[in-house]
Amino acid sequence: MTTLDTAFVRDQFPPLADGWVFVENAGGTYVPRQVIDRTHEYMSQTQVQPNWNFASSKLATERIARGKHLMAEFINADHDEIVLGPSTTLHVFLMAQSLRPQFQPGDEIIVTEQDHEANVGAWRRLEEFGLVIREWPVDRTTGALQYDALDTLLSPRTRLVAFTHCSNVASIVHDVPALVRKIHAAGALAFVDGTAFAPHFPVDVKALDCDFYVFSLYKVCGPHQSVLYGKRDLLKKAHGLNHHFIPDDNVAYKFLPGGPNHELAAGCVGIADYFDALHAHHRLEPANSFHARLRRVYQLVMAHEARLAGKLEAFLKAKPGVRIVGRKPSGDGRLAPVIAFHVPGRSSAEIVARLNAERIAIGHGDFWAARLVKALGLTAEEGVVRIGLAHYNDERDVERLIAALDKALP
Ligand SMILES: Cc1ncc(COP(=O)(O)O)c(C=O)c1O
Incomplete structure (x- = not known):
């Protein structure tokens, strides 16, 4: 079809x-019913603490891991490059706090006038620690980001630029790879909010080459969860916010005080079930990975x-x-x-x-x-x-x- x-x-x-x-x-x-079913399945059979050796706990561990692996595939990431958490807002907040020890007073962060506040406020709070926040302005009539303004805002002190892949109000899609190239050339990190983009276009974080990418699963037919992607070395290097005994290479847990929501992580398997059902129903060209099948459905x-x-x-x-x-x-x-x-x-x-x-x-x-x-x-x-x-x-x-x-x- x-x-x-x-x-x-x-x-x-x-x-x-x-x-x-x-x-x-x-x-x-x-x-979709697939998400409801997977969440129900988890809660009705395996609502126990994962990571133990008894049967229901082993199955719980598997179901959570599967949800996470599939959500990494959603954006062409590896499972150890993502964190599943409660919301995009919280992910940005936690990452801002995790990266903070790498910044010095006087370092600069660029935020936009166009973004949802989730990708603005958490960065602006770093002003309290002596960081300088610069605002990338929009055109007063169209709401479009003024692209030329970025050239003047970037400086040798810029450490990070936080911007959206697509505005949730002005509905403008940005050329992320081009912006990332510019940001990297200035020696800064690119932190992209894909929440308004991911429901409508396939995301491939490897092709975008951004350093961080975050989006909310409840806008792509999923439960109230969010995915944070980060390049592996950056996630490893970032300061953990969880208990002192969670090691820095435990990316899944170190950014999430309190840990992940188990039943909703397992419910995410239903997102893949759903898109795979669309793939099968429309008799689209077969593909070995969920990411590849998803791309076909997105066409x-x-x-x-x-x-x-x-x-x-x-x-x-x-x-x-x-x-x-x-x-x-x-x-x-x-x-x-x-x-x-x-x-x-x-x-x-x-x-x-x-x-x-x-x-x-x-x-x-x-x-x-x-x-x-x-x-x-x-x-x-x-x-x-x-x-x-x-x-x-x-x-x-x-x-x-x-x-x-x-x-x-x-
Ligand atoms: C573009 C964009 N970014 C971030 C968010 C916040 O997402 P969350 O509710 O997962 O914190 C929203 C929610 O509306 C959004 O539209």
Whole structure:
């Protein structure tokens, strides 16, 4: 099959039968039954401490390890290069604290005005230790990062640049390999937030060559977990934050005080089951690794999402008074299927209330990209209305959404 069979896809997600059009996927997706099943399986059979020699504990260890291995494969990493943790926000916070002993007062860190605060605030806190934080600004009209500004911001004191692969509001995809080359040439580390990118495009951390990559699994049909990738030597070198007896080469545990969540790590196996079910159902070319099969599924996902987002964008562009935020295609034409807009003189909250009344699940605000929304001259309370599609949205969803928008907008 060359197009995504949305009837089959939707059938995997029990909550999609509730009669609502769900387009708050950029906030978090529903999980397919495979994830529910794997979590249930773990909790109903193996909810014991792993790493012991009795049968249920051995099986628990295996299930957790399998979830982790598969999530490493998701982004073409090795299992000892990732940490599974509760959230992207916490991962960034912990890594900022882990790397801190390597920085000197007066060293510089660059954060963007475009990112979700998860990849900003944790770095800004290092100011308390004498680090200098520089802000990479956005264009006030489009919300796009001003690429030229990076050249002037990078200096011999720059130690790290934290930036997003794709903005969760302006929906602009960045050329990560090109930016990483520039950052490495300046002698700094590249720390990339892939949370808004990973649900829509395949990620290959080796090809990106970034030093760190972080993304939330609950936006790619998984449980409320996050993956942190780091180059092996950097993870080994970074200071551990767990108990004193956890050695520095125990990457899985040293960054996670309290340890990982076992049932959700095991539940991650269901993400791979789900994408493999799509691979098999669409009779895609066979491949030996989960990563390779996933890439093939993503080809269908990307084409499907681009078609739906294109229809919505064309509709909104034809509506007088509607201002779409960002959405400048990347160099290779990529656009995430996330469309944020506002209508000057109209309340975003009121537009959303009208849409909710039509059983459209959607929200408004700054989506914690607070600095970006402020730079665009909008308030956090009102902010933008954000349509966040997932691959399980279908033509019918888009028709219902367009009809509801037609009633709600001038
Ligand atoms: C781009 C981006 N980064 C980071 C986050 C925060 O993720 P988490 O909830 O896993 O901390 C979000 C959540 O909305 C996001 O959209």
